[in-house]
Amino acid sequence: MHSASRYMRSGLAQSTLKVYDSAWSYFSSFCFTYSVPMFPIKISIVCAFLVHCFESRKMQPSSIKGLLAGVQFHLQCLDPSAGSLLGNPSIQLLLNGFKKEKPKGQDIRLPFTVPLLHKLITHLKKGCFGPYSDLLLETVFLTAFYGFLKGGEFTTHTKHFDPSHDLSIADVTVHSHHFSVFLKHSKTDRDRKGTTVLIAQTNSPFCPFASMTRYLKSRPRASQHEPLFATEKGEPMTKAWFATRLRLLCQSCGLPPDRYMAHSFRIGAATTAAMTAPVSTLKAMGRWSSAAYERYLRPEARDILEAQKTMSNHNLAHRWN
Helix, strand or coil, X not given: CHHHHHHXXXXXXXXXXXXXXXXXXXXXXXXXXXXXXXXXXXXXXXXXXXXXXXXXXXCCHHHHHHHHHHHHHXXXXXXXXXXXXXXXXXXXXXXXXXXXXXXXXXXXXXXXXXXXXXXXHHHHHCCCCCHHHHHHHHHHHHHHHHXXXXXXXXXXXXXXXXXXXXXXXXXXXXXXXXXXXXXXXXXXXXXXXXXXXXXXXXXCCCCHHHHHHHHHHCCCCCCCCCECCECCCCCECEHHHHHHHHHHHHHHCCCCCCCCCCCHHHHHHHHHHCCCCCHHHHHHHHCCCXXXXXXXXXXXXXXXXXXXXXXXXXXXXXXXX
């Protein structure tokens, strides 16, 4: 059984495994603190644990559900035949009650549409953080927008760089009229095989292809296994580094910095592409799972590249003014 548990753990992403281990540790501490036996795991104890998380720790229902998934995983590792906690009627009622007591807050994040993207880059071109950092941010903005990237896909959590997980220079391949970025990890990549993102040469003043080409030339001595996006100090671009400079840039451009975040590029890309791209192509661009009938559609690479060119069209951008 130990061997089965080891393979089950290896089937998860390291980030997910860390969250699940933390959830199990917290559940163990809860049982120890209140002198209740962990085994056999009883639904009544799990319910008490969830209520404790909601009332004492003031956790959001979505976070509580994540904790429950962690407990469920460890329970399955110990006993593969164990029933589903998430599927238990009492726990389902409890989770629904949490949602009604504390409804999900409104998402305040705003999209970086094409005109706003151009505004940010124009400001960078005038000089903000230094020639190298300005080019780095320009490249990141355009790559994140046209690649529909999430913040965690183009930044690192810490200054520790892991080439087996984080974006490295080797993950970029430049072709004649587009470049590709290989994401080694993504929440939408359930099989953990990696995902290739295509980004077109738009032949516009704000071309992601031209920007990436210039950026790569600015790092001629960098090895293929170094961070793709590195600061002027040669350190990997962390989430905190990026957030700080995006906030300052938004303030300089007269944009509310608390409403525009790393994810705003993905939101803006989806908002823009939805105006022209077919649903099948849009979902392929954003790497979203499709409805059952859409699994049989196969958008070609040229459809994705053409849709990106349309997104950069000046006439389309003018419609947002």
